[in-house]
Amino acid sequence: MDGAVVGLIGTAVGAVSGVLGTLATTRLGGKEQRRTQRGQFEREGRSIAYSNLVTECSRTYRVGYAAHVKVQVPGVQRSPHLADGLTGFRPAVDAVFEAVSLVRLHGPDGVAHAANNLASAMTSWFREVQHLYDGEGDAQRASEAIELYEELEERFITLGREALLGESVS
Structure with missing residues (x-):
């Protein structure tokens, strides 16, 4: 060649x-x-969903805490002003559930589960405050409900932060 x-x-x-x-x-x-x-794109979606949930929870916490304090005042009478506080608490809890839906959509499963638990604890707290207002509640159970909510909120924030940093979320 x-x-x-x-x-x-x-x-x-x-x-x-x-x-x-x-x-x-x-x-x-x-x-x-x-x-x-x-x-x-996924991190941005998660970040928005998580921050929306934390924002809604903070707003609901403020409304709920004000109502909770008012119903615990000794000798408090059921009044329209007090009822308005409770009336504002319910829609705020509903807004938390809407925010949870976005978190569930974006995941991961561990964070979605923590968000569900957080919303359930918020609902339990609302019910306990409602029972106090109705004169049928137990102040100790209402206090335990708010403490559980606070613990679960911290758990959600920790898991959300881990998910956003790309760490394993269980």
């Missing part, structure tokens, strides 16, 4: 392998970029 033909074949093989290498690199780079963008 002539040296020129061998050189030509070598050049052709080199050009084809160069093109194939470039295509493979471009494809892998595009895949990695899409994966990175998808991860960023």
